[in-house]
Each structure stands twice: as structure tokens, then as C-alpha cells.
Amino acid sequence: MFCKNCGQPYVTDQAVMCVKCGTQKGVGNNYCPNCGSPTPQGNQVCMNCGIALNNGMYAPMGAKSKVAAGLFAFFLGCFGVHNFYLGYTGKAVAQLLITLLTCGAGSVITGIWAIVEGILILTGSINTDADGNMLKD
Ligand SMILES: [Zn+2]
Ligand SMILES: [Zn+2]
Structure with missing residues (x-):
């Protein structure tokens, strides 16, 4: 690279x-x-x-979907699903562990965290996956 x-x-x-x-x-x-x-x-x-x-604004073949990532963040974000999807594995594991190790209590934190990231993804502030590939709309 x-x-x-x-x-x-x-x-x-x-x-x-x-x-x-x-x-x-x-x-x-x-x-x-x-x-x-x-x-x-x-x-x-x-x-x-x-x-x-x-x-x-050119997105490569097989680019990951911005909308899918945003929806994952809103609905499954406390498990880090949107970050697993985009390849940000470290962040994803952190969100998953915070939620699981607190028996769900930490999902208040990870849920808000994920919603913020979901908004950043949908507004284009986060517009690449972990490999630096553009997300498609
Ligand atoms: Zn440089
Ligand atoms: Zn070259």
C-alpha cells in the first residue's frame, strides 16, 4: 500500500x-x-x-453498501455488526464485548456509540471500509 x-x-x-x-x-x-x-x-x-x-465518488466493484452499514449500526450496532461488516474488526469486537460482558447493560453505551457511527456512515463522514474502499450509496 x-x-x-x-x-x-x-x-x-x-x-x-x-x-x-x-x-x-x-x-x-x-x-x-x-x-x-x-x-x-x-x-x-x-x-x-x-x-x-x-x-x-467512484465506488469499486463489490463496494459495501452505506445504507446496509447504517441499518446495521441502528439495529445491531450494540453488537458491532456494522463494524464487522465494514472490516473495522477491533472496534466491532470492543462493542460486542462491552455489550456481552455487561449482560446488556453496556448496550446503552455501545447503542449510542453505534447510532452516532450510523449517522456518520449515512451522512458520508465515514465513507470508506477498513481497507479504504469507498462505500456505495
Ligand atoms: Zn503521504
Ligand atoms: Zn498502480
Whole structure:
């Protein structure tokens, strides 16, 4: 994985932001995240390695649904289902454990947490999954 803003490789694939320029993972459209070669703005495919670039509002094939993630957050959010769906496993497990280990009492906390995330997902403030892929509407 390469930073889409400055083209530097990430230290690990799990990195959530670029340590060189401080840009969030998946943000920017100057470089290919797969091979790190420069990508002219507006290109939807890397001319070097051929992968689809998630520039602008372009969602990749198999993109996860924003609406589905939002509904999971509202109805099953205290179990972290929306975060499991989007691949944010650490956050999902935390929500699941808080709810289960408190015999449901913690669902007051995780429920509110999930509803906030559901709103962020539906309003587009959270618009990528854990791999940095755009969510489709
Ligand atoms: Zn960078
Ligand atoms: Zn490439």
C-alpha cells in the first residue's frame, strides 16, 4: 500500500494514516495505492498496474453498501455488526464485548456509540471500509 497523497509506502498495511504527510489512508488522488506510481487526476484506473482507483465518488466493484452499514449500526450496532461488516474488526469486537460482558447493560453505551457511527456512515463522514474502499450509496 502506498499513500495516495504523497506516494510514500505505508509502514504496514494496517496503518490508518501516512506518517510522511499525515494524510488519512485512502485519501488523496495523486498516486496509485497499489504500485505508488503517479496517477493523473480523474483517472479511474492506474495506467501502470491496472487497479481501479477510488477517486472522487467512484465506488469499486463489490463496494459495501452505506445504507446496509447504517441499518446495521441502528439495529445491531450494540453488537458491532456494522463494524464487522465494514472490516473495522477491533472496534466491532470492543462493542460486542462491552455489550456481552455487561449482560446488556453496556448496550446503552455501545447503542449510542453505534447510532452516532450510523449517522456518520449515512451522512458520508465515514465513507470508506477498513481497507479504504469507498462505500456505495
Ligand atoms: Zn503521504
Ligand atoms: Zn498502480
